[in-house]
Amino acid sequence: MKHQKVFIRPSEIQSIYGISKSTAYRMMSRGAFPELVALSPRCKGWRKADLDAHFKLVA
Template identity: 40%
Template sequence: MKANTQPPATARILRLPEVAARIGMSRSSVYLLMNRGQFPKSVKLSLRAVGWRESEIDEWANSRPSAA
C-alpha cells in the first residue's frame, strides 16, 4: 500500500520588491535586519542578482508578533 505523499512544493525565489511588499519594510530595513541575523539570508542568483526563498520569508513573517 502506498503512503499518501504530496509532491514537493515548488521552491520559489522572490526578488527584493516582492519581499519588501510582503513584509511591509524598505530595502534598507531588509538588509539591516539581514546583516543583524534577524532576517533570512539572500541567495545569489547571478553576478548582480539576489533573491530570497519564499518559504523562508513566509516562515519569518509568520514568526513575527501581530500588530493586533
C-alpha cells in the first residue's frame, strides 16, 4: 500500500491544532514554525507530519 502524504491548509490550522493563522505566520517568519509547502501555484499547506513533530517538541 502506498503511503499518502497529508497536508493541512492555513484555513484548517486553528480547528486542528488550536493555533491561529496569524500566529503560525508570525512564528514562521521567526523560523520557529514549519514552512508552508507549495501544493500548486495558488495553494499552500503544511505537511501534517511536520506539524505533528513540531507540536510534539513544544508540548
